[in-house]
Amino acid sequence: MAAAANEKSVQQHLYFLSCGEEDSSDSSVEDWEPRSVSVRSPSSACHTPRVQRHRTRSTSVSPAGSTSPIPYAAWRKLRLCDSPSTPKSLLSKSALPYSSSKSSRCQKVPCRPALSNQAPSVNVNPFTPDTVRRKSEYYKRKNCRSDDDDGHRSKETQTSSEDESYFLPPKRPAVPALMLSRYESEFLELGRIGVGEFGAVYRCVKRLDGCMYAIKRLRRPLAGSANEQLALKEVYAHAVLGHHPHVVRYYSAWAEDDHMIIQNEFCDGGSLHDVITEKEEQGEFFYESELRDLLLQVSMGLKYIHAAGLVHLDIKPSNIFISHQPSSSAGGAGDSDEEDGHTSSGVVYKIGDLGHVTSISSPQVEEGDSRFLACEVLREDYTHLPKADIFALSLTVLLAAGAPPLPQNGDEWHHLRQAHLPSLPCELTPALKNLLQTMLDPDPSVRPSASALCRHPVLHRERAGKLATQLRRELNVEKFRTAMLERELQEARLAAVLPQQPALAAGCTNSQTASLPRPGRRLVGRHAARSMSFGGLGH
Numbered sequence: 001m002a003a004a005a006n007e008k009s010v011q012q013h014l015y016f017l018s019c020g021e022e023d024s025s026d027s028s029v030e031d032w033e034p035r036s037v038s039v040r041s042p043s044s045a046c047h048t049p050r051v052q053r054h055r056t057r058s059t060s061v062s063p064a065g066s067t068s069p070i071p072y073a074a075w076r077k078l079r080l081c082d083s084p085s086t087p088k089s090l091l092s093k094s095a096l097p098y099s100s101s102k103s104s105r106c107q108k109v110p111c112r113p114a115l116s117n118q119a120p121s122v123n124v125n126p127f128t129p130d131t132v133r134r135k136s137e138y139y140k141r142k143n144c145r146s147d148d149d150d151g152h153r154s155k156e157t158q159t160s161s162e163d164e165s166y167f168l169p170p171k172r173p174a175v176p177a178l179m180l181s182r183y184e185s186e187f188l189e190l191g192r193i194g195v196g197e198f199g200a201v202y203r204c205v206k207r208l209d210g211c212m213y214a215i216k217r218l219r220r221p222l223a224g225s226a227n228e229q230l231a232l233k234e235v236y237a238h239a240v241l242g243h244h245p246h247v248v249r250y251y252s253a254w255a256e257d258d259h260m261i262i263q264n265e266f267c268d269g270g271s272l273h274d275v276i277t278e279k280e281e282q283g284e285f286f287y288e289s290e291l292r293d294l295l296l297q298v299s300m301g302l303k304y305i306h307a308a309g310l311v312h313l314d315i316k317p318s319n320i321f322i323s324h325q326p327s328s329s330a331g332g333a334g335d336s337d338e339e340d341g342h343t344s345s346g347v348v349y350k351i352g353d354l355g356h357v358t359s360i361s362s363p364q365v366e367e368g369d370s371r372f373l374a375c376e377v378l379r380e381d382y383t384h385l386p387k388a389d390i391f392a393l394s395l396t397v398l399l400a401a402g403a404p405p406l407p408q409n410g411d412e413w414h415h416l417r418q419a420h421l422p423s424l425p426c427e428l429t430p431a432l433k434n435l436l437q438t439m440l441d442p443d444p445s446v447r448p449s450a451s452a453l454c455r456h457p458v459l460h461r462e463r464a465g466k467l468a469t470q471l472r473r474e475l476n477v478e479k480f481r482t483a484m485l486e487r488e489l490q491e492a493r494l495a496a497v498l499p500q501q502p503a504l505a506a507g508c509t510n511s512q513t514a515s516l517p518r519p520g521r522r523l524v525g526r527h528a529a530r531s532m533s534f535g536g537l538g539h
């Protein structure tokens with residue numbers, strides 16, 4: 001056992017070594033080159049043209065692709081983004097010395113053998129629900145198999161070893177991790193889960209902790225300063241925001257082969273856009289209770305983002321991710337705080353893709369998808385920026401309710417911005433309809449804030465119902481207590497009168513004496529607890 005522990009610590013030590021700053025970039029050029037990921041062109045992606053985004057991006061793309069020189073400062077900043085630190089700490093870290101020369105990197109990395117032969121093994125995290133379940137199944141089968149014949153036994157052995165290598169390539173001895181890219185040495189890629197305008201997202205297991213992550217690799221190289229800023233924006237926003245159950249969690253970011261890589265929480269339910277599309281294909285839509293749940297959960301995420309002085313500016317179904325409970329991914333749905341009482345459905349909605357986030361007080365607005373864009377943002381009026389997120393959230397919920405695809409421009413586009421709701425396949429209750437309409441109001445100051453939405457009675461209907469039942473029950477208890485106290489009071493009054501009656505005093509029996517109040521004894525509320533709270537609202 002000690003030997004096993006020893007082996008584990010050696011293995012972990014090796015993995016920590018592989019996370020070092022130096023090795024993360026040394027072989028980066030070669031590491032990404034063999035990957036022939038076919039990424040859709042921006043025009044083929046399902047996005048509307050984003051005026052500013054398009055402009056900034058197209059001007060900054062390097063014609064030379066990944067071979068173009070990276071500004072020293074940009075490279076230095078990016079390769080140090082390895083933990084959820086504040087930008088300030090990143091800058092202080094950047095004082096560390098290292099080599100940034102590409103030619104020297106190339107010299108350090110001679111011809112490497114094929115990566116597939118080099119990939120180190122993956123640890124299995126014993127605490128993920130998946131592992132726990134597989135283990136218990138394994139032990140169940142192990143118990144059964146003692147009665148079985150040999151043939152069966154060999155089959156079982158095979159299955160259990162299959163279980164153990166569920167994720168995984170064969171275990172191998174330590175590899176020259178310093179020659180691998182950070183991505184290759186730290187993660188095992190299981191597949192591509194999505195392609196967006198800015199890059200591709202891969203589902204990966206981290207070799208060290210055995211947990212699943214979504215790793216986003218930005219498509220375009222960080223060759224120009226505009227691109228650098230855009231790539232950093234998402235990382236800065238994540239790092240400042242910290243953790244919230246309704247915001248996709250960020251773990252780390254770094255640059256490799258001149259591309260930004262961001263390691264995020266993996267959301268096993270995909271995006272809201274995926275779910276809406278799936279439902280549509282089956283002629284289904286979200287029920288009203290599900291819409292209210294969606295609206296409430298995203299409002300909680302927005303409340304958190306806005307309270308941090310930031311705005312998202314790209315709220316839409318493809319940027320809202322879904323986790324189902326229990327989650328086997330790192331920091332899954334269970335890492336909730338006091339607001340996470342709204343997951344009775346087992347679905348947790350999380351706001352992701354923070355590429356457009358900007359500060360409320362000094363905004364640098366890069367417009368998101370024009371289908372979700374509030375009118376005032378188009379007019380460059382940034383005085384109510386958080387309300388632009390509220391506007392986009394209303395349209396997001398309406399799409400989940402079965403609204404037809406949103407217009408990108410034209411009369412229909414303006415019609416929606418006059419708070420005219422699109423036609424829906426199922427009528428919503430007037431209360432929810434009104435709320436969604438107010439969220440689309442042309443005057444942003446009329447739209448409710450995220451914080452007001454979190455408290456809104458329409459979104460707390462079930463909660464309000466439960467509260468009423470609870471209050472009724474408490475009221476009954478209090479009525480009963482009052483009746484008891486009144487009876488005791490009556491008894492006490494009677495007892496106080498009794499000693500003054502001589503006839504009774506002369507002939508009183510022991511039992512009657514015992515019933516008289518003793519000095520220092522409470523007459524009223526004797527049977528009631530002294531420290532009783534009557535405030536039932538907190539339940």
Ligand SMILES: Nc1ncnc2c1ncn2[C@@H]1O[C@H](COP(=O)(O)OP(=O)(O)OP(=O)(O)O)[C@@H](O)[C@H]1O
Pocket residue numbers: 047193194195196197198199200201214216248264265266267268270271318319321352353355
């Ligand atoms: N954390 C995650 N968990 C699960 N799937 C994810 C995650 N992040 C991204 N994806 C998948 O990858 C797709 C693209 O991701 P993302 O939104 O980050 O990229 P993008 O380039 O900004 O795309 P877009 O322009 O559509 O917003 C998503 O639609 C989703 O299917």
Ligand SMILES: [Mg+2]
Pocket residue numbers: 196318319353
């Ligand atoms: Mg996105």
